[in-house]
Amino acid sequence: MQKVVVLRWGHRLRDKRLTTHVALTARALGASELVLADVRDGKIKEKIDGVSETWGGHFLFEMGVPWKQVVAKWRNKGGIVVHLTAYGENIQSSDVLQRVKATGKDVLVIVGSRKVPSEFFSKRVSDFNVAIGSQPHSECSGLAVFLDRFFEGEELSGEFKNSKMKIFPQKHGKKMVKSDDSESPK
Secondary structure, eight states: OOOEEEEEOOOOGGGHHHHHHHHHHHHHTTOSEEEEOSOOOHHHHHHHHHHHHHHOSOOEEEESOOHHHHHHHHHHTTOEEEEEEEEEEETTTSSHHHHHHHTOOOEEEEEOSSOOOGGGGSTTTOSEEEESSSSOOOHHHHHHHHHHHHTTTGGGSOOOTTOSEEEEOOSSSOEEEEGGGOOOOO
């Protein structure tokens, strides 16, 4: 199975909450890692590491690495780069997702937060520029749609190993239990 890593570019102080949500989305919907490029934010790392510890799974959070270095290293390891942008090939009306998957290569997904450098659109950086619709929306929602389509919904039914907490789906109300007590509800 192809591995997906998310590169978050353009984190600003006012973006702390949204960057946290991008990381949570990446983790919950099948990415194996998030790289917060060019900056360090220990509070976000602490939050995401805490979620992974409580809710399970193996999700890496790396930060402070220059984006150009991340892309170069990724390409040297044989991976491809997907830039999520409103100006790319539409994920619904083109075959771009099929072409991404057909490479069989691991995928680095670039998610911006502000106006990205024009070189992100070039072949030097991105193998694919992918649009999630053609209307303004948040990078978090774009990432969620991309990951769900990429993994064909399979990520939604997976179990996270080593979780300390589990949620049991209910028609009404909510049920959450510690994993050591986690017998399915009757």
